[in-house]
Amino acid sequence: xxxxxxxxxxxxxxxxxxxxxxxxxxxxxxxxxxxxxxxxxxxxxxxxxxxxxxxxxxxxxxxxxxxxxxxxxxxxxxxxxxxxxxxxxxxxxxxxxxxxxxxxxxxxxxxxxxxxxxxxxxxxxxxxxxxxxxxxxxxxxxxxxxxxxxxxxxxxxxxxxxxxxxxxxxxxxxxxxxxxxxxxxxxxxxxxxxxxxxxxxxxxxxxxxxxxxxxxxxxxxxxxxxxxxxxxxxxxxxxxxxxxxxxxxxxxxxxxxxxxxxxxxxxxxxxxxxxxxxxxxxxxxxxxxxxxxxxxxxxxxxxxxxxxxxxxxxxxxxxxxxxxxxxxxxxxxxxxx
Amino acid sequence: xxxxxxxxxxxxxxxxxxxxxxxxxxxxxxxxxxxxxxxxxxxxxxxxxxxxxxxxxxxxxxxxxxxxxxxxxxxxxxxxxxxxxxxxxxxxxxxxxx
Numbered sequence: 001x002x003x004x005x006x007x008x009x010x011x012x013x014x015x016x017x018x019x020x021x022x023x024x025x026x027x028x029x030x031x032x033x034x035x036x037x038x039x040x041x042x043x044x045x046x047x048x049x050x051x052x053x054x055x056x057x058x059x060x061x062x063x064x065x066x067x068x069x070x071x072x073x074x075x076x077x078x079x080x081x082x083x084x085x086x087x088x089x090x091x092x093x094x095x096x097x098x099x100x101x102x103x104x105x106x107x108x109x110x111x112x113x114x115x116x117x118x119x120x121x122x123x124x125x126x127x128x129x130x131x132x133x134x135x136x137x138x139x140x141x142x143x144x145x146x147x148x149x150x151x152x153x154x155x156x157x158x159x160x161x162x163x164x165x166x167x168x169x170x171x172x173x174x175x176x177x178x179x180x181x182x183x184x185x186x187x188x189x190x191x192x193x194x195x196x197x198x199x200x201x202x203x204x205x206x207x208x209x210x211x212x213x214x215x216x217x218x219x220x221x222x223x224x225x226x227x228x229x230x231x232x233x234x235x236x237x238x239x240x241x242x243x244x245x246x247x248x249x250x251x252x253x254x255x256x257x258x259x260x261x262x263x264x265x266x267x268x269x270x271x272x273x274x275x276x277x278x279x280x281x282x283x284x285x286x287x288x289x290x291x292x293x294x295x296x297x298x299x300x301x302x303x304x305x306x307x308x309x310x311x312x313x314x315x316x317x318x319x320x321x322x323x324x325x326x327x328x329x330x331x332x333x334x335x336x337x
Numbered sequence: 338x339x340x341x342x343x344x345x346x347x348x349x350x351x352x353x354x355x356x357x358x359x360x361x362x363x364x365x366x367x368x369x370x371x372x373x374x375x376x377x378x379x380x381x382x383x384x385x386x387x388x389x390x391x392x393x394x395x396x397x398x399x400x401x402x403x404x405x406x407x408x409x410x411x412x413x414x415x416x417x418x419x420x421x422x423x424x425x426x427x428x429x430x431x432x433x434x435x
Binding site for chain 1: 345346349364365366367368369370371374378382383385402404405406
C-alpha cells in the first residue's frame with residue numbers, strides 16, 4: 001500500500017498555493033488548536049476548520065485512489081505468476097490493496113463527502129493518485145521490487161500516519177500497517193529466490209530495481225523546501241515527519257537490504273556519510289515527477305482507462321445487487337402483511 | 338473520460354467479535370445493497386486474517402449519536418461525583434486490600 005506524500009494539489013498549476021487561513025469562529029478555532037496542541041484526536045462530528053477538512057479529504061482520497069490504482073500494475077501479473085504459490089500470494093496482496101482502498105474511502109466519507117464523489121474525482125482525472133503506478137511492470141521481478149521498495153516506502157510514510165490527528169484516518173492506518181509488512185516481505189523474498197536462480201534472473205532483478213529506485217525516492221514527495229503545505233500539515237498533526245526525513249529513513253533502511261540481496265542501487269552518489277550518520281544520495285529528477293503527476297507518465301492514460309472500464313463493466317453487478325435487495329425487502333413486507 | 342451515473346449503496350457500520358468471550362467492537366464501515374451483502378463484504382474487508390468469529394452489520398442511518406456540541410452538558414454532571422470512585426474512600430492500611 002502506498003502513499004506519496006500527499007501534499008500534491010489535485011489541480012495542476014497550484015503547486016505553490018498554501019492552505020488559505022480560515023475565518024471561522026475564533027472560539028471554536030481556539031478549542032480545536034488546543035486539542036491539536038495537546039496531541040488530542042479529532043473525530044468526525046467535532047468542529048474543525050474547513051481547510052483542515054479539505055486537506056484531509058484530499059489526502060485521504062488520494063491515498064485511497066492510490067490503493068485502488070495500485071492494484072493494476074501487480075494485477076497484470078496474477079495470470080502470469082511463476083508458480084501457484086506466488087499466484088496465491090499475489091492475489092492476497094492485491095486483495096489487501098483493494099481492502100486498504102475501502103478503509104480509506106470510508107475514512108474520507110466521515111468528512112462529509114460521498115463515495116460517488118470520490119470515485120468521480122478519480123475517474124474524471126481530477127483527483128491524483130501516487131505517481132509510482134504510472135510506470136509499467138515489465139517483468140516478474142517488478143512484482144517483487146514493488147513489494148520490497150514501493151511497499152517499503154509506503155510503510156515509512158504510513159507508520160507516522162497511525163498517529164494522525166484525525167481519528168478515522170489514524171485507525172485506518174493502524175489496520176493498513178498491520179497488513180503491510182506481509183507485502184514488503186513477500187516482495188523481498190521473491191527477489192531473494194530470483195537472485196539464487198540463473199544469471200538472467202539476477203539481471204531481471206537488477207533491471208527492475210534500476211527502473212523503480214528513483215521513482216520510490218520521489219514517492220515521499222517534493223523536498224521540504226518545495227512543500228508549502230507541509231508546515232500546515234505538521235501544525236495540524238496530519239503529517240508527523242517531513243518528506244526529506246522520511247526519504248532519508250527509507251534510504252538508510254534499504255541500502256543494507258540491497259547488499260544482502262546482492263544488487264546495486266542505481267545511484268553513483270549513494271555513500272555513507274560518517275558525519276551525518278546517514279547515507280548521502282543523488283539528485284531526484286523532479287521534472288519527471290511533476291510530469292507524471294500531471295498526467296504525462298508512461299501509463300497514466302492506460303491506468304485510468306483500465307480503472308474506468310472496470311468500474312463501468314461492474315455497473316450491472318451494482319444494479320443487480322440493488323434490485324435484488326429491493327425485491328427481498330418487498331417480499332419480506334408482503335409476508336409480514 | 339466519462340463514467341455512467343453512480344448510484345450509491347447504503348452505508349453500514351461493522352462490528353467484529355475477535356474471539357469468543359470478547360465483545361463486538363466497531364471496526365469501520367462499508368457500502369452494501371442489503372444486510373446479507375454487507376455481512377459478506379465485511380468478512381472480506383475486515384476479517385481476511387481471521388480477525389473475527391462473529392460480525393454485526395448495522396445501517397449507519399440507524400445509529401443515534403450524542404451531540405459533540407453538547408458534550409459539556411451531557412457528560413459534565415459525572416465530573417464532580419468523585420465519591421463514585423473507590424479511591425475517594427480512605428481505609429486504614431491495616432485493613433489490607435479491599
